[in-house]
Amino acid sequence: MDHFLYRDGALFAEDVAVSEIAAAVGTPFYVYSTATLTRHFRLFDDALDGLPHLVCFAMKSCSNLAVLKVLAGAGAGMDVVSGGEYLRARAVGVPGERIVFSGVGKTEEEMRLTLAGGIRQFNVESEPEMRRLSAVATAMGVVAPITVRVNPDVDAKTHAKIATGKSENKFGIPIARAREVYAMAAALPGLKIIGIDVHIGSQLTELAPFEAAYQKVAELTEVLRADGHEISRLDLGGGLGIPYTRSNDAPPLPTEYGDLIKRTVGHLGCEVEIEPGRLISGNAGLMVSKVVYVKEGADRQFLILDGAMNDLIRPAMYDAWHDIVPVIEPAPGAEQVAFDIVGPVCESGDTFAKGRLMPQLGEDALVAFRSAGAYGAVMASEYNSRPLIPEVLVHGDQFAVIRARPTFDEMLSRDTIPSWL
Ligand SMILES: *Cc1c(COP(=O)(O)O)cnc(C)c1O
Secondary structure, three states, X not given: OOOEEEEOOEEEEOOEEHHHHHHHHOOOEEEEEHHHHXXXXXXXXXXXXXXXXXXXXXXXXXXXXXXXXXXXXXXXEEEEXXXXXXXXXXXXXXXXHHEEEOOOOOOHHHHHHHHHXXXXXXXXXXXXXXXHHHHHHHHHOOOEEEEEEEEOOOOOOOOHHHEOOOXXXXXXXEHHHHHHHHHHHHHOOOEEEEEEEOOOEOOEOOOHHHHHHHHHHHHHHHHHHHXXXXXXXXXXXXXXXXXXXXXXXXXXXXXXXXXXXXHHHHHHOOEEEEOOOHHHHHHHEEEXXXXXXXXXXXXXXXXXXXXXXXXXXXXXXXOOOOOEEEOEOOOOOOOEEEEEEEOXXXXXXXXXXXXXXXXXXXXXXXXXXXXXXXXXXXXXXXXXXXXOOOEEEEEOOEEXXXXXXXXXXXXXXXXXXXXXX
């Protein structure tokens, strides 16, 4: 459930008409619902009730400071994958002890930044990273708390670009080598082992791969404890999928996921962390765009929007399906037309949907892409010199621009022409 509903024939974001935001900020733009963000965070938090736990929002899915502040205020920790994301978490007041640092390529600068500022743990992904982190921590006179990300060789049954838990993926260390790698970590002076980390992929629509992975983590916990390691924290990653269409099978609920966690690792006495991104932010955001032209092709109609692949890359990158709905509610039984819905960028990949049934729309009609809150604004670029589109946050009957559209002057002023030209 989200808070983007038709009311009196027009699409609303909570208690604000989407058309009112469009008139104020221009199109295209992203809009997020505070109520949906907090509701989704609470679903996870409640699902782990009874276990010591921390829900760390994977901010790579949606990292605007205002969104982070909403979630931090609700009690979320943060999962970060770069120094920049760490600074975002700190900028909204999240203390280091509620920030976990994931990612396969942490640099020395990032290690120093986060060790100096305070960090809950590093989720370490390789032996070279382990040696580097130990050296950096030792030089700073501190000890880095770590988990090791294990790759359980489980098929997440999701899109190849977001599956991370198979042995051919670049992530983690093979679970079969875990004992050897933990022994090596224990011997490094700058590290303190505190647990195990696993993350098998994104947009999982079944529980079975999680179950298989978490069972392997539970077994490994016992084995590593028997080897004398402290395993007091399990980071179980993110990845629970969301419904992108209203017709397809609903992905598992956070409560079912929580029950699965309790069933597989609940007996181990560990503190549990999870790192959901998409399930918190995905359905909390829309991208709103305007029809520039309706073009008659040889055998189809094209709906040419002012939004493009540089603003929302998921359809081009992951073959993603987004519900696209008119901002003015179609009359019941209104005739449907098949459109190819495209943006203005000079690539055929700039296609949001093919043969999509919509009521007949004309120039200047507004449409909303649903489920655009995750991996939307954060993956936007200025390809074709199109300015990054604004982000707006709604809270009840209020809305605010939380990132303004840059002016063309601002965009041009970022380039420098060398003196010899
Ligand atoms: C991307 C990622 C997440 C979040 O994934 P979602 O599918 O958005 O929940 C969590 N943890 C790690 C390590 C990730 O790389």
